[in-house]
Amino acid sequence: MGVSQHGIVGSAAESTGQSPPRVPIPVIVLNWNGADDTIECIDALLANDGVDFRVVLVDNDSSGDDFVRLRTRFGALERIELRRNPENLGFARGVNVVLKELLAAPEARPEFVALLNNDAIPEPGWLAALVSAADSTGAGAVASKMIRHDDPGKLDNAGHVFLNTGEILPRGAGQPPDDYSESAAVAGVCGGACLLRIAMLDDIGIFDEFFTTGYEDAELGLRALMGGYDQIFAPEAVARHRIGASIDKIRDFSYAVQLQVNINYTYIKLAPWPVAIWNLPWILLKTVALLTLPLFLGRLRLLRVQWLAFCRSLRLLPTMISARRKFARRRISAMALIGRQEFFARLYGGYFRRFVLGGKPTIFER
Secondary structure, eight states, X not given: OOOOOOXXXXXXXXXXXXOOOOOOEXXXXXXXXXXXXXXXXXXXXXXXXXXXXXXXXXXOXXXXXXXXXXXXXXXXXXXXXXXXXXXXXXXXXXXXXXXXXXXXXXXXXXXXXXXXXXTEEEOTTHHHXXXXXXXXXXXXXXXXXXXXXXXXXXXXXXXXXXXXXXXXXXXXXXXXXXXXXXXXXXXXXXTTEEEEEHHHHHHHOSOOTTOSSSSHHHHHHHHHHHTTOXXXXXXXXXXXXOTTTTGGGTOSHHHHHHHXXXXXXXXXXXXXXXXXXXXXXXXXXXXXXXXXXXXXXXXXXXHHHHHHXXXXXXXXXXXXXXXXXXXXXXXXXXXXXXXXXXXXXXXXXXXXXXXXXXXOOOTTTO
């Protein structure tokens, strides 16, 4: 479902019949104890051309001298608005502070907002490619081609896929980037490098602040899909991602448990009952496997994570049901959503080879 484009319509533009100039696109970048990465990210972003933009650079209360370094490097640049939060708000709330301001100022509202992780380095033309894709398709969100910075022969993310076991996962992770050279419909976009249409956010809402850092973009993407918005992958919009450079600073046992809780929360909040019932056999199979197989494999950390997440999810079930009742933007039919799902077997086969046969740690064990 395409959405109408918004801009500032002035009398001069109306009288000449010309399209009004666009409000510069805000690009939100959060920094937390990562000034070196942030400086490289912003320098690369400023080299982008082809579209008018400004940078909202937010320091999330870094503990060192990050803010001083960022102010010294970028404080005098008119294109950059440098802010500092009084506390670390995490990703969802940190970005939401800016999104709320954009949505509250309709007279100067941009058509789009871009999100860029401080550990992602956009290539020239990245933002222009995102905007071009949104303009040509009317999509509510556009995903970048995110390539692993330290292993450029592998893809990090080409949008999201929605599995019939309830997870929302990176599309194409670990695959050759050249295999993803065509535009495609996706079930969501990675918040590390993406473009979001402001009108869509005004309709479906911004990031759910149940989340702190982790899976909030997956939930937003599924919410957009449920709201009837097209989301697409733009292969020309390339960013190189230092995987884990930011998240590894907070990744611990509690983070792993909460990540699984976030997956459960998203599915319970958003999945229509017919979809949940249709998928129930596969979800039960996955749940039983996660709660038992790690014991036989000797993966005790994974076993603890899954059991603690299962118990915490049961305790939070009233919160999840309440969030479900408040969500009112279900415009896609249950059958259409089932048709957008991917069957889990193909991806799970790769996981079995890597994480079971290969013995590599899962995201819950790092």
